[in-house]
Amino acid sequence: MARGTPGSKREHTVSVRLNDDERTRWDEARSTSGRRELGAWVRAVVEDVLDDQVDGAAPGAEKRPAPLDPVTQAAYDELCRIGANLNQLVRYTHQDGRLHPAVEQALFEVGNAALALRGITPMGATDPE
Numbered sequence: 001m002a003r004g005t006p007g008s009k010r011e012h013t014v015s016v017r018l019n020d021d022e023r024t025r026w027d028e029a030r031s032t033s034g035r036r037e038l039g040a041w042v043r044a045v046v047e048d049v050l051d052d053q054v055d056g057a058a059p060g061a062e063k064r065p066a067p068l069d070p071v072t073q074a075a076y077d078e079l080c081r082i083g084a085n086l087n088q089l090v091r092y093t094h095q096d097g098r099l100h101p102a103v104e105q106a107l108f109e110v111g112n113a114a115l116a117l118r119g120i121t122p123m124g125a126t127d128p129e
Helices: 020-033 038-051 073-096 101-117
Strands: none
Touching: 020 038, 073 101
């Protein structure tokens, strides 16, 4: 029984390291696809993604949020204020030799603000709609 694509010898190897959870998810997905070999399943999935690309866009590009408008002065000023506050918190952390409790909260808030700018509801937040 011939396998593969006739007249097309595959000479390149690609390896991927997976953790236990990833391997389990991949094996479950492979088994429901009807393919026996994980490598063949991975090849088929990648080829399907590449076949679905539009105008040479990167795989998954259609799922990404639209690019943001250029930075406004108000956004720049806010980022400068946040940066100055983080700088002070890090300075205190170095002085005390331990992580200042406000650093984690500040980083959390900066991350949530970045997500909100992209129209993504941060984890633990409620959607205003």
